Amino acid sequence: MMDKNTYQTMLQGLIWTFMEKEKVLGIPGAEKDVLTLLDLIEDLEAFWNTDGSLNPEKTMLQKLIYKTRKLYGDGRWRKMERFYLQKYCDRCSGSLEGGRIMSMFNEDCLCMSCQEKETKDPEYSKAVEADHDEIKRGNYNYKGIRGK
Numbered sequence: 001m002m003d004k005n006t007y008q009t010m011l012q013g014l015i016w017t018f019m020e021k022e023k024v025l026g027i028p029g030a031e032k033d034v035l036t037l038l039d040l041i042e043d044l045e046a047f048w049n050t051d052g053s054l055n056p057e058k059t060m061l062q063k064l065i066y067k068t069r070k071l072y073g074d075g076r077w078r079k080m081e082r083f084y085l086q087k088y089c090d091r092c093s094g095s096l097e098g099g100r101i102m103s104m105f106n107e108d109c110l111c112m113s114c115q116e117k118e119t120k121d122p123e124y125s126k127a128v129e130a131d132h133d134e135i136k137r138g139n140y141n142y143k144g145i146r147g148k
């Protein structure tokens with residue numbers, strides 16, 4: 001029979017494992033392992049702790065799982081990874097060796113000469129303003145006035 005201490009120690013061990021993996025491997029490297037561990041934790045909770053008697057922190061644990069899944073699942077890190085790893089400009093297909101910057105109009109990754117051209121667009125200041133407004137409101141995922 002599973003007792004409270006054993007159960008909570010086991011859960012804690014699994015939680016520490018996924019947190020440590022994330023720290024050591026980073027989100028892209030840890031993704032698969034962390035999601036496997038979350039599945040395992042959910043399985044254990046469903047099997048052993050349906051009434052909350054072995055782990056009274058049931059709700060807190062569910063929140064942690066939800067938040068972690070969201071972080072891994074919404075693909076935000078993937079977008080940034082793509083931005084930093086891609087070799088060619090989204091607009092002109094030129095090399096990004098001279099530097100890269102995100103477009104003010106959408107989420108394109110631009111070379112410096114396309115960025116320069118963008119600043120001459122009649123709507124450029126409108127795009128910058130919209131971007132700053134969204135950030136001020138706490139929205140760091142704004143896709144731009146021409147974003148999809």
Ligand SMILES: [Zn+2]
Pocket residue numbers: 089090091092093094110111112113114115
């Ligand atoms: Zn370009």
